[in-house]
Amino acid sequence: MAIVNRTPDSFYDRGATFGWDRAVAAVERAVADGADIVDIGGVKAGPGVLVDVPEEIRRVVPFVAEIRARFPDLVISVDTWRHEVGRLVCEEGADLLNDTWAGADPKLAEVAAEFGAGYVRTHTGGATPRTRPHRAAFGDVVAEVIEEVTRGAEALVRAGVPAEGILIDPTHDFGKNTWHSLELTRRFGELTRTGWPVLASLSNKDFVGESLAAAVSDRVLGSLAVTAVCAWEGAAVVRAHNIAETRELLDMVAVVQGRKVPAGVVRGLA
Amino acid sequence: MIVRAVTCPHPPLLLPGITGGTIPEVEDLRAACLAAVADLVAVSPDVVVAVGSAPDTRVWAAEATSPRHFYAPGLSPRPAGEALPLSLAIARELTSAVPVPVELHGVCASLPADDCHAYGVELAGRPERVGLLIMADGSARRGPKAPGYEDHRALEMDRMLDEALRAGDPEPFHKLAPDVADELLIGGRVAWQVLSGACDTGAARSTCHYSDDPFGVWYPVFTWTPA
Secondary structure, X not given: OEEEEOOOOOXXXXXXXXXHHHHHHHHHHHHHHOOOEEEEEOOOOOOOXXXXXXXXXXXXXXXXXXXXXXXXXXXXXXXOXXXXXXXXXXXXXXOEEEEOOOOOOOHHHHHHHHHOOEEEEEOOOOOOOOOOOOOOOOOOHHHHHHHHHHHHHHHHHHOOOOHHHEEEEOOOOOOOOHHHHHHHHHOHHHHHOOOOOEEEEOOOOHHHHHHHOOOHHHOHXXXXXXXXXXXXXXXXXXXXXXXXXXXXXXXXXXXXXXXXXXXXXXXXOO | OEEEEXXXXXXXXXXXXXXXXXXXXXXXXXXXXXXXXXXHXXXXXXXXXEEEEEOOOEEEOOOOEOOHHHHOOOOOOOOOOOEOOHHHHHHHHHOOOOOOOEEEEEEEOOOOHHHHHHHHHHHHOXXXXXXXXXXXXXXXXXXXXXXXXXXXXXXXXXXXXXXXXXXXXXXXXXXXXXXXXXXXXXXXXXXXXXXXXXXXXXXXXXXXXXXXXXXXXXXXXXXXXXX
């Protein structure tokens, strides 16, 4: 799942794909580099300048329509928590709603049910959209995340969202400190053993930065390392900025696990 | 009687081992807190009473487990039994080498101002020489990089409280409105209001050990010696 931000201020790309042409080019490159899904967002996750519903619609909806027309078979995900945006992107052919703020707007699930769209059920510990964690504390962070996201996923099914389109996401760093995100990584297998497909959203996040004392621009290798851990533990989808590297890593893990055959083996066999 | 009072912040960062590698800003803060606690002990109290916000108002057992696991799973096995509130866990760390008994008093984080003040008056009425350790920090909304982002009232409020700490003046703490304190993510409201009751005999002599916000939350470390 390739991240494409139509934002001027997201933490990693800092507006690099805010402009229309550059955003289209980013999707083209992501597909060429091996992405199966693009995740289009119009609002920076962290606190910052207000982006209201009309502005988010302006940034995201025509872009989804453009990408749908150019890539009929590409899975299009939209990173939004607002039902008004969700409805319009589904009308334009979006396949998946990535609700990064964990049901902050309960009507978003109704939109997914109405259109038969997929849905990412995340965990934020109840955080308000676009806020940072402050002294978040958990008795057992993994158990609490599993309880909330599986309960949420079951509620989505009851609301009519197609079960085969639902992913759960522990949502590293959202409402959590670095220790919590490391624990979720270490015990990622407990999430995959719930039976729900799990999205791992790790790319260039602060828990990687704090682990390695790495600035935002220096977190690619750390991100790939935690991606390998989560892929090994059964992540169904990986959300990433650095697509070519991530694709190669996932292919290698799949080969080691026997889910994919090596590209060509001759050494010692002649 | 209160022979001296100290106010220290209580971020999870001060729990042992929680930063992983050493963070110089955290070690500076820890050193300032330990210097203030040394000041507290220097006037030979019979007992140190630590006061911090808690889920409810009561005295916690000194041997209660650390809440470190809530903030840093994976560092050590999860302990059994009741865990201390964060504020009192930090107080216990800071007083681990103190040669007199230490009491850990939790004050419900939603306790009204006058009740907090009365709690402080009661502490001041105790017959022993009491060294008071107040666990409190300022706003977490001091700017765009702060944990709670930016609230235009935060800097002004912290400045007012900083001036009161420097002046040894308890009154502004008594007047701190609970709803405003909560909105500004001020972690020290109830403990400071206990201080306002414990030291309401007039301006105290004040020493500043630390007053800074290296991570977007205001951490004041002060010693007050009552007049």
